[in-house]
Amino acid sequence: MKRILAVLLAGIMTLSVASCGSKQLGKGTPGDDSAVLDLRGEPAEINSMKTADAPGGNVLRMCMSGLTKLDANDTPVGDMAESWDVSEDKKTYTFHLKEGAKWTNGEPVTAHDFVYAWQTVLNKDTGAPYAYMIYTMIENGEAVYNGEKKPEELGVKAIDDYTLEVKLINPVPYFLHLASFSVFLPVNQKAYEEIGAENYGKDADKIVTNGAYNIKEWKHDDHIQFVKNKDYIDADQIKIDNVKYVMMTDQNTKYNAWKANEVDVINVNGEQREALEKEGIEVKTYVDNGSWYLQFNTEKPGLNNVKVRTAIMNAIDTKALCENVRKDGSVPATGITPSGIKVNGESFAESVGNLVNYDPEASKKLLDEGLAEEGLKAEDFTITILSEDGASAQKEAQFYQEQLQKNLGIKVEVAPMPFKSKIAKMQSKDFDIVMAGWAPDYNDPMTYLEMFMTGNGNNYGGYSNPEYDKLLQDATKETDTEKRKELLVQAEQMLIKDAPLAPTYFSTGVYVVSNKLKGLTRTGFQEFDFTDGAEIVTEK
Amino acid sequence: MSKQQVYFILKRLLYSAITVLVLVTVTFFAMKLLPGDPFATAKALPPETIAALHAKYGLDKPEIVQYFMYLGNALKGDLGVSLINGRQVTDIIAQAFPVSFELGIRALIFAFIIGILLGVVASVKRGTAWDTGAMFVALIGVSVPSFIIGSLIQYFIALQLGLFPITGWSSEMSKVLPSFALAFACMATISRLMRTSMLDVLNQDYIKTAKAKGLSQKAIVWKHAVRNAIMPVVTVMGPLVAGVLMGAFVVETIFAIPGLGKYFVQSVQTNDYTVITGTTIFYGTFLVLANLVVDIIYGLIDPRVKLTGGKE
Numbered sequence: 034m035k036r037i038l039a040v041l042l043a044g045i046m047t048l049s050v051a052s053c054g055s056k057q058l059g060k061g062t063p064g065d066d067s068a069v070l071d072l073r074g075e076p077a078e079i080n081s082m083k084t085a086d087a088p089g090g091n092v093l094r095m096c097m098s099g100l101t102k103l104d105a106n107d108t109p110v111g112d113m114a115e116s117w118d119v120s121e122d123k124k125t126y127t128f129h130l131k132e133g134a135k136w137t138n139g140e141p142v143t144a145h146d147f148v149y150a151w152q153t154v155l156n157k158d159t160g161a162p163y164a165y166m167i168y169t170m171i172e173n174g175e176a177v178y179n180g181e182k183k184p185e186e187l188g189v190k191a192i193d194d195y196t197l198e199v200k201l202i203n204p205v206p207y208f209l210h211l212a213s214f215s216v217f218l219p220v221n222q223k224a225y226e227e228i229g230a231e232n233y234g235k236d237a238d239k240i241v242t243n244g245a246y247n248i249k250e251w252k253h254d255d256h257i258q259f260v261k262n263k264d265y266i267d268a269d270q271i272k273i274d275n276v277k278y279v280m281m282t283d284q285n286t287k288y289n290a291w292k293a294n295e296v297d298v299i300n301v302n303g304e305q306r307e308a309l310e311k312e313g314i315e316v317k318t319y320v321d322n323g324s325w326y327l328q329f330n331t332e333k334p335g336l337n338n339v340k341v342r343t344a345i346m347n348a349i350d351t352k353a354l355c356e357n358v359r360k361d362g363s364v365p366a367t368g369i370t371p372s373g374i375k376v377n378g379e380s381f382a383e384s385v386g387n388l389v390n391y392d393p394e395a396s397k398k399l400l401d402e403g404l405a406e407e408g409l410k411a412e413d414f415t416i417t418i419l420s421e422d423g424a425s426a427q428k429e430a431q432f433y434q435e436q437l438q439k440n441l442g443i444k445v446e447v448a449p450m451p452f453k454s455k456i457a458k459m460q461s462k463d464f465d466i467v468m469a470g471w472a473p474d475y476n477d478p479m480t481y482l483e484m485f486m487t488g489n490g491n492n493y494g495g496y497s498n499p500e501y502d503k504l505l506q507d508a509t510k511e512t513d514t515e516k517r518k519e520l521l522v523q524a525e526q527m528l529i530k531d532a533p534l535a536p537t538y539f540s541t542g543v544y545v546v547s548n549k550l551k552g553l554t555r556t557g558f559q560e561f562d563f564t565d566g567a568e569i570v571t572e573k
Numbered sequence: 574m575s576k577q578q579v580y581f582i583l584k585r586l587l588y589s590a591i592t593v594l595v596l597v598t599v600t601f602f603a604m605k606l607l608p609g610d611p612f613a614t615a616k617a618l619p620p621e622t623i624a625a626l627h628a629k630y631g632l633d634k635p636e637i638v639q640y641f642m643y644l645g646n647a648l649k650g651d652l653g654v655s656l657i658n659g660r661q662v663t664d665i666i667a668q669a670f671p672v673s674f675e676l677g678i679r680a681l682i683f684a685f686i687i688g689i690l691l692g693v694v695a696s697v698k699r700g701t702a703w704d705t706g707a708m709f710v711a712l713i714g715v716s717v718p719s720f721i722i723g724s725l726i727q728y729f730i731a732l733q734l735g736l737f738p739i740t741g742w743s744s745e746m747s748k749v750l751p752s753f754a755l756a757f758a759c760m761a762t763i764s765r766l767m768r769t770s771m772l773d774v775l776n777q778d779y780i781k782t783a784k785a786k787g788l789s790q791k792a793i794v795w796k797h798a799v800r801n802a803i804m805p806v807v808t809v810m811g812p813l814v815a816g817v818l819m820g821a822f823v824v825e826t827i828f829a830i831p832g833l834g835k836y837f838v839q840s841v842q843t844n845d846y847t848v849i850t851g852t853t854i855f856y857g858t859f860l861v862l863a864n865l866v867v868d869i870i871y872g873l874i875d876p877r878v879k880l881t882g883g884k885e
Contacts, residue, residue, distance in 0.1 A: 077658040085614065157625040164613070179621070221578045235660050253668050255742070255833035281740060281829045285724060290739045290829075454610025454846050460613070470615065490617030512615045 039566070046136050056502060061297045061547025064538040065571045067275035068550050070298040071287055075254045075280050080234030081170040081218035082154045083434040084480075085162040091560050092278065092360070093215050096242040098266070100128050100147070100212040107476055109209040112140060113219070113243070113266070114197075114422055123204035123512050130195040134266040136221045146219035152177070154216055159230065166474070167496040169571055171210075172200040197266075204512050206376075207477040210558075214475065219243065245271050245564045248438045249538045254280055272568040297547040298418035303360030306543050316545055318362045320373035322404055322557025323540035324481060325470040326366065327418070327433065331494045331533050339532055340403030346467075346535035348387060348396035348440040349433060353537060358432045359425075361543045365389070366567055370470075373539075373557045376518045381478045384522050388529040389536050393440035400441050415444040416465040419458055422449040430468060451529035459493040467493070470540070476558065478521050479508070485528055496533030582869070591859040596857040597647070597850060601640050604607070604841070606851050611656040611844040630656055632846075647854065653847035657840075660852035665836060670855070672742055673832035677818040680754035684759035684817070689799070689806070691760070692767025696775060697794055707764060714761025723754035723827040740829035750829040755821055759813050763806055770802040805872060809815075811867035815860050 062069045076089035081097055085092055102112035111117075114128040134142040154161045155168060155178045168174030172188025186189035188200030201208065202408050205547075212216060224241035225233055231418035234240045237251040245267070246259035259276045262268065279296060281287045287299040292513070301309065305317050329336045337341060351365035364372075367387040374381045404411060406448050416437075434445040450458070458464050473480040501524055508520040529536065542555060551570050554562035612618065626634045630653075631642065652662035695707040704708045714722075730739045731750060738747045769781065774780065775798055783793045822834030833852065840848035 075658070078660070080659075083659070158629060160626050160629045161616070162618055162622060162626070164622055164625075174713070233656070233665075245611055252831065253665075254835060255829075279740070279829070280831075282824045286727070286740060286827055286829055289727055293735070294734050294738045295741075404576075426635075441777075451608070451609075451842050452840065453613055455609075456613040456615075457608040457610070460617075472615075474616075490619060 043167070057294075058292060058312065059545070059548050060294050061549035064275070065271065065549075065569055067277065068298075068563075068567075068569065069277045069279060070411055070553075071258070071281050071290075071296050071300070072278040073280070073300065074282060078234045079217045079240050079248070079251075082150060082161050083234070083340075084215045084219060087560060088280075090215055092248075092257060092560055093218065094231055094244075094559060094564075095246045095276065096240075096243040096244040096248055096262075097218045098134070098142075098214075098220045100130075100216075102210050102213050102564065103210070103556070103559055103562070105375075105556075106512050107210075107556050107563075108557050109213055111282065112213070114212075116248045117209070123206075124201045125197045126201070126208060127192070128197040128199070130197065131266050132195055134243060135264045136224065136243050137220065137247055137264075138224050138459045139264070140221055140223060141217070142219060142243050144197035145193040145194070146221055147197050147217075148187075148191050149222045149225075150191050150218060150220035151189050152187055153183065153220065153225070155187065155539045158187075162214065163214075166211070166214070166419045170201055170203075170205060170211075172202055173330050175201070186258065203368075203509050207475045207479075207513055211488055246276060256280060267564075270566065271564060272566065273563060276563055291545060294547070297550045298544060298553065299531055300542060300544045302543075306361060306508070307369075309545060314545060316543060317542075317555075319555045320371065321540055321542040321560075322371050322473045323470055323539050324366060324369055324472075325363075325468070325540060326369065327535040327537060328459075328467050328469045329399065329498050329533055329535070330462055330464050330496050332462065333568045335404060335409050336416070338403040338407050339530075340406070342403075342532035342535070343530075344396040344403060344441060344479065345437060346402035346529075346532050347392050348400075349436045349535065349537065350391050350393075351389070351537050352469045354429070356431055357365075358428055361540065362541035363538040365540070366538050368525050369481045369534065369536055370525060371539035371557075374473065374476060374478055374481075376521070377514055379449075379570045381518075381521070382526075384529060397441055400443070401561065412444075417446045419447050419455055419464045419467040420447060420453050421448050421455055421468070426468065450521055462493065462495065464493075467558055469493075469534075473557065478525065479505070482521065482524050482528065485533060494531075494533050495529065498527065501531070502529050507556050578616045578872075581640065582865075585865050585868070587856075591697050592861050593854065593857050597644070598640070600850055600853045601643065602636070604844075604846055605636055607841070607844055609844050610717060611846060613844075628860055630654075630847075634873060642761070643850065647850075648719045652851035652854070655840075655845055655848050657790050665848065666833065666851065666855055669831060669833040669836060672830060672877065673818060673821050674741075676748070676751060676755060676821055676824070676830060676832060678753035679748060680759065680817050682754055684763055684813075687756070688760040689767055689803070690766035693799060694769060695764065695803070696771035697790075708768070711761040711764045711768075712758045714759075715765070717757075719754055719758060720822075720823045720827060723751070723824050726750050726754055727827060733861060736760040742832075744829070751824050751830055754827070755775045755817060755824045758829075759817055762809065762813065766806050766809065767802060770805045771798060774802040775800045781787075784791045796864025804871075804874065807867065807871055810815035811860075814863045814867075818856070818859070 058424065072091060074088045074093050075087045079089060079092050081093050084093055100112065100114040101109040103478060104110050111463050113130050113134060115131045116129050118127045128368040130144055131185045136142060151167055153159055155174065156163050164178060170179040173182050173186045174184040177184055177187045190198045220432050222243045228239050232239050237248045240248065241344055245262055245265045247262045250258040251261045260273045262273050265271065280407050288301065290296045291299045301316065308457050309316050312364050318419050326515045329342050331337055355365055356362045367382055367389060368385050372382040401411060404414060418430050418433055420426045437443055437445045459467055471481055482505060483489060485496050486492065486505055487497040504520050504524040508517050511517040511520060546553060549569050552567040554565045612623055631639060655665065669684060691707040691710065695704045698704050700735050727739060727750060731739045769802045780793060780837055783797050822838050823831055825832040825834045836848050837852045840852060
């Protein structure tokens with residue numbers, strides 16, 4: 034028995050020594066024309082008209098090409114569109130498409146493919162979650178969606194095969210940015226009808242694409258293998274021939290797989306970031322434009338008072354939250370619109386200024402004043418914070434609980450629950466405070482500000498201020514971009530002053546890349562993009 | 574097969590069908606009590622879009638109508654489409670179940686062989702270091718959950734020693750660690766059961782007779798003792814198969830294996846009604862049949878057990 038044990042131990046030690054030498058941390062996956070990246074989950078379906086999930090959006094960015102695409106700085110540049118003209122009232126866009134682009138079934142990419150896709154999105158049978166993006170923006174959209182007008186009456190027309198005219202209801206300064214979004218991508222009518230709406234985008238052989246990469250293989254819940262599309266209109270700019278997106282969900286598994294050089298890019302959490310930095314590995318970050326906050330039910334006794342809400346907002350040490358709890362590079366929020374959102378080329382958050390000021394003493398005073406106005410006392414005031422049931426969300430909720438109890442002397446309970454249950458509670462206004470977050474649909478503060486308008490479907494806390502609504506309505510109609518920006522700045526300042534929410538932090542994406550991969554784009558609008566010059570650098 | 578045996582099997586099949594029907598009915602109405610909407614996202618969709626989606630998937634009809642429509646379709650083999658990814662539930666099962674099944678079978682073979690061996694060794698060498706060692710392994714297996722075992726062997730054997738890949742389900746090598754991680758608990762149960770049962774058998778008179786006849790230790794253990802001692806193990810194989818196939822979710826997640834466990838668990842979190850009922854019907858039917866098969870095998874191994882429903 035002892036002898037067997039001794040032999041076993043000796044064997045294990047020899048193997049460990051041998052393997053330590055062979056495993057170079059950060060070397061990356063084998064192969065000098067391929068990269069492997071963690072997609073973080075299986076895409077729902079790869080049908081641009083219906084995609085609403087992040088993995089699906091990432092896959093579409095690889096294999097589909099729209100009117101515009103975002104460059105490495107999130108600035109829209111022409112993709113299928115060679116150029117465009119904008120009318121004086123900024124409500125009509127005329128796109129001139131590149132000639133010679135092809136679908137993977139050999140058909141040419143034309144203006145008709147865009148018209149077909151947008152009309153199909155507005156057909157309720159399609160079941161497109163993002164249909165509202167088209168019908169709230171394009172002329173006659175709502176009437177077409179509700180069947181009151183024919184699809185042909187939608188404000189999008191193919192003037193000829195390579196000229197597309199789009200008529201908007203109001204000027205939309207970020208329309209070129211939006212034109213790169215999945216719901217605005219073209220669809221090849223012949224392919225869609227041949228494959229059938231119910232099957233389209235469900236497997237690798239059931240989708241026809243026009244982008245930089247073709248989907249070679251899709252093994253569900255396992256991986257998607259892309260190969261460079263040699264017929265892509267800008268194929269000479271694509272430098273990596275093979276890209277594999279693997280689907281891993283467990284955070285430790287990703288970490289081990291990256292260390293074992295089975296994957297080139299993974300996102301890491303706060304603890305893993307610390308561990309990697311200790312080993313001398315460079316960890317990268319990007320502003321992912323996630324804005325996180327506590328949303329108040331403004332109809333609950335106590336929380337209906339703006340002083341009480343403001344006191345709660347300013348009683349939370351968000352710096353400590355970012356540094357000691359999240360530890361992932363998140364930064365304290367200064368308002369609702371995060372720093373990565375730009376208007377006229379400048380960070381909107383900077384124009385607005387810092388609206389959140391941690392001050393426990395002043396907050397306690399303000400709270401007592403507010404509660405007294407409502408006939409309440411701090412020691413009798415109990416609130417519940419709804420959070421999701423993941424470990425990090427609960428840790429965060431406990432931090433808020435501790436801060437509010439300590440700094441304000443009120444009683445705080447935490448109610449963790451699954452995501453869908455939380456949404457259901459929010460919809461039925463069955464909450465005091467809920468931990469919520471928002472990722473932008475487009476590069477404009479409006480994506481955050483509009484959800485607090487009276488009656489907006491996302492305005493779960495029931496906030497209503499006619500002056501705020503008017504500022505946003507005026508901004509929507511304003512054609513002068515500077516004046517529009519000024520209106521939006523005023524709106525955000527008014528919003529945080531009214532405090533239907535307490536901004537907490539702007540989140541950051543944290544990731545590691547193997548040494549072999551350079552030039553991968555990661556921004557708040559492009560979780561991954563291989564088409565801005567990503568390349569493989571082989572070590573000599 | 575006698576007439577009585579055929580009658581027994583037919584009767585059990587009928588009971589099985591009723592069990593599955595009750596299971597579907599309870600699942601169907603219970604899942605509708607789950608708070609939340611399958612189409613709810615962090616961004617609220619306009620009510621008309623939600624209404625259009627509900628109409629598209631028939632969720633706007635009364636629940637009882639939905640239930641009978643679902644039953645009718647299920648009898649025709651149509652389990653509907655996933656509300657989350659739009660794929661046919663039957664396609665999802667057809668793609669993911671073979672992976673889970675293979676993982677489960679590999680784990681069972683692992684568990685069965687090693688479990689029996691450990692149990693036999695422990696009982697024959699009762700009171701020695703072999704016995705203590707084997708039962709220590711069994712104790713770990715019973716008390717440490719598979720996600721700990723999985724994470725530990727992934728870290729030490731795959732990452733530190735580099736002997737196996739960390740993730741995936743493609744090469745033979747990639748299948749070893751997940752099968753082992755899944756097998757561990759099951760193996761422990763089998764070895765403990767086998768040890769107890771062997772000790773019991775080894776004290777029986779006929780073993781003493783065999784010894785007196787001068788048979789070798791090997792022949793006594795493997796020919797005479799094991800065959801009888803294995804009966805209790807076969808009895809628990811039904812529930813063990815269940816445990817292995819249903820408990821795979823954690824192991825599948827740790828080793829990034831594209832199995833069915835994920836759908837079974839996540840469908841509940843995402844209110845993906847069709848996938849919830851589809852996977853439940855599938856697993857339910859599978860388990861009911863697995864138990865039936867075990868009962869039949871039991872009769873074949875032990876002639877004393879008659880497949881007659883106990884009225885002899």
